[in-house]
Amino acid sequence: MPVGNLGNRRTVRDLRRTNRATLLRHLYFEGPLSRQELGPATGLSSGSVSNVTSGLLTEGLLEEAGSVDSDGGRPRTLLRVAARAGSLIGVDVGETGVRVELFDISLMEQARAEYPLRAEDRGHEVTHVARLIAEGLAAVRASEDPEIPLLGVGIGVPGIVERDPARGGAVVHGQTVGWDAVPLEALLREETGLPPAVPLFISNGAKTLGQAEMWFGAGRGAQDAVVALLGSGVGASVVTHGSAYGGASRGAAEWGHTTVQLRGRPCRCGARGCLEAYVGAESILDRWRGPRRHGAGEESDLAELLASRTPEADAVLAETAEYLGAGIADLVNLYSPERIVLAGWAGLLLGPRLLPAIRESVTAYALHHPASRTTLALGELGPDAVTVGAATLPLSRFLDAGGIRTPDPAPSG
Structure with missing residues (x-):
């Protein structure tokens, strides 16, 4: 031929x-x-x-x-994506724990497994994290309907993700958690026993959160946006030329490790004066109560700080708002986005109290023209946004492939 x-x-x-x-x-x-x-x-x-x-x-x-009725003709049949077209799994490897969730095709949660990451239990040691992910996958898959195909597993991780076929796929550089070029995809394939036909996607956690907020949350409708993740650490997802159905250029920005103070506070990454050292939950609590003196957990401690009305608490929160506003002003000056979304569990806790002060700080530190076209909003998807975003990775591949379930090798990043 x-x-x-x-x-x-x-x-x-x-x-x-x-x-x-x-x-x-x-x-x-x-x-x-x-x-x-x-x-x-x-x-x-x-x-x-x-x-x-x-x-x-x-x-x-x-x-x-x-x-639905038509104008004078026969009723028109409505179509939708079938509820049984597939299931999805999203995994959030966070600073303080691992969360695994099973979703149906509409991203409604079907099952969940959560595991804390504590220093005394090996913390972020990669083999430990891989084992917890494997346990979580087994736990949620026990709830699967065997007749509904698993479209894939998406995992959001801290750090920079690169693809290295020679090392089995996704390799993670997570400096703040001690991961130096960790071949996570190969480790997970071995640990979890996922069939090769099930796609496995690994991406930066801020990037997965950003995709979730752009598709289903506070970023909907924006063409150019930055979704900021505030938790124990700090990151951002930069979206340019976006659309409701993807097709945008998305990148994970290590925003938390931009310098806001020369020779400033030490950061977990080893440098000094990083934004994360001033607005990350761990650093906020350190300034309030001192290092390693936190109570039941970072989330409950941060809620306690916000509920406190002492001069010491107010001073810490005021400083946090100013540094966060200055950091957001950098995003405004660099990217001139139409929308910035403040998300992550710490961002959602801090936002309702600090948003007016953060906006004032943005106005003070950003260039007036790009700042005039930028709105600042809170994330809408709650603390599950990273797992939802991780699940959108196999979902996006499925939609892009037109529902054909024999995907190409999964990209990571």
């Missing part, structure tokens, strides 16, 4: 996959919709819509969702 014919065959296959992906994504985010609505909404011809939806219905990826 002539090479040209092979090229044409490839093009037809790619076009079919693109059409499937277009319809599947639109129905996932905007459904249920009728076939008549899908044509104008996606730009596909009525024939393409009919052929593609017929195939997706036959494969069980779409289902009928009732009907």
